[in-house]
């Protein structure tokens with residue numbers, strides 16, 4: 403018998419789910435100015451009036467989605483209490499991508515299970531007509547949120563929804579659109595007529611500083627962790643890292659979760675329950691390393707096949723202790739590996755450009771050096787991340803190209 407056991411181990415959590423991304427907190431902290439502005443923009447709704455269309459923007463993890471859900475929950479509760487007919491629809495455009503699919507999704511959300519329409523088979527204009535019928539059939543105010551709106555490939559639905567009444571498509575109902583984006587260039591990419599109707603009111607969310615993040619984390623700690631499970635330095639450290647990472651609350655919460663998981667893992671490995679450990683600064687640092695590795699992994703798997711081969715070539719040279727290496731020799735290794743698997747390889751010029759891009763991603767380092775007295779310059783490349791992490795992330799391309807002897811010990815061979 404081996405010693406693996408699965409026994410419930412609550413420590414250090416009271417409710418771990420409260421640290422996951424889809425958890426909606428009861429209250430929001432550190433967003434007073436933004437919430438006040440947002441609330442004011444939605445205020446006409448409760449009087450049965452039409453609010454402006456709103457365009458909400460700000461970087462990732464600054465509370466745009468959370469604030470919107472929070473305020474709309476409040477608004478619908480208050481509307482129910484005062485018998486004001488307000489209907490809200492919340493759609494994430496990631497995965498919907500086209501106006502057509504957003505239109506179909508909205509129609510289906512309004513309809514019963516028996517009346518659903520399929521995702522193809524109707525011309526777009528017919529889908530819009532169905533939507534106008536649904537809206538007018540219900541009347542009242544419809545607040546339609548299009549989260550991550552920059553994922554849309556075309557802006558037809560934005561135009562249609564924001565001008566529905568002016569264009570006489572609806573008469574009984576009113577529509578207000580809230581578009582949310584973390585892509586600050588999105589607004590400028592809209593056609594002028596769409597921009598002017600969608601962006602009647604613009605609200606921007608700033609990034610969190612360390613003390614605001616600390617407030618967000620403190621609040622979540624109360625729900626997520628058992629009393630006294632965290633030492634005092636844990637939250638300030640997560641907040642400091644989060645502030646460094648562009649003030650993203652999602653990343654700070656994720657780090658707190660990883661720290662908690664690390665502490666639990668450690669505790670699971672000991673059997674003496676007499677010494678309940680805390681989540682400490684050490685677990686935060688461990689958690690951070692893990693997140694960094696995950697990020698490197700994602701960065702590498704997102705590269706094209708050829709870029710991965712170029713990185714693989716550098717990894718093999720690194721394993722041989724040859725790095726930093728001149729780009730000419732790096733290129734020779736790349737070409738050899740590439741030709742092992744396929745007929746073509748890219749030029750050395752291409753590879754240099756790719757290395758500059760990979761250096762921006764923090765995966766490699768590139769140094770330009772002067773060639774002694776003769777003048778002229780050459781480049782040296784090195785790996786900027788841990789070799790085992792890089793090799794692990796390159797597993798698909800290694801399968802394709804073949805295992806190079808130098809890295810054999812890092813590759814999980816599954817035979």
Ligand SMILES: Nc1ncnc2c1ncn2[C@@H]1O[C@H](COP(=O)(O)OP(=O)(O)OP(=O)(O)O)[C@@H](O)[C@H]1O
Pocket residue numbers: 422423424425426427429430431432433460461462463464465466467468469583584618621651652655
């Ligand atoms: N002020 C806050 N108080 C409590 N929790 C918050 C606050 N701001 C953000 N969060 C939490 O941080 C995470 C990220 O926030 P949210 O999803 O709202 O970011 P976002 O601005 O919509 O980011 P993205 O552009 O990536 O969609 C969520 O889990 C959310 O609950």
Ligand SMILES: [Mg+2]
Pocket residue numbers: 466467468549
């Ligand atoms: Mg969001």
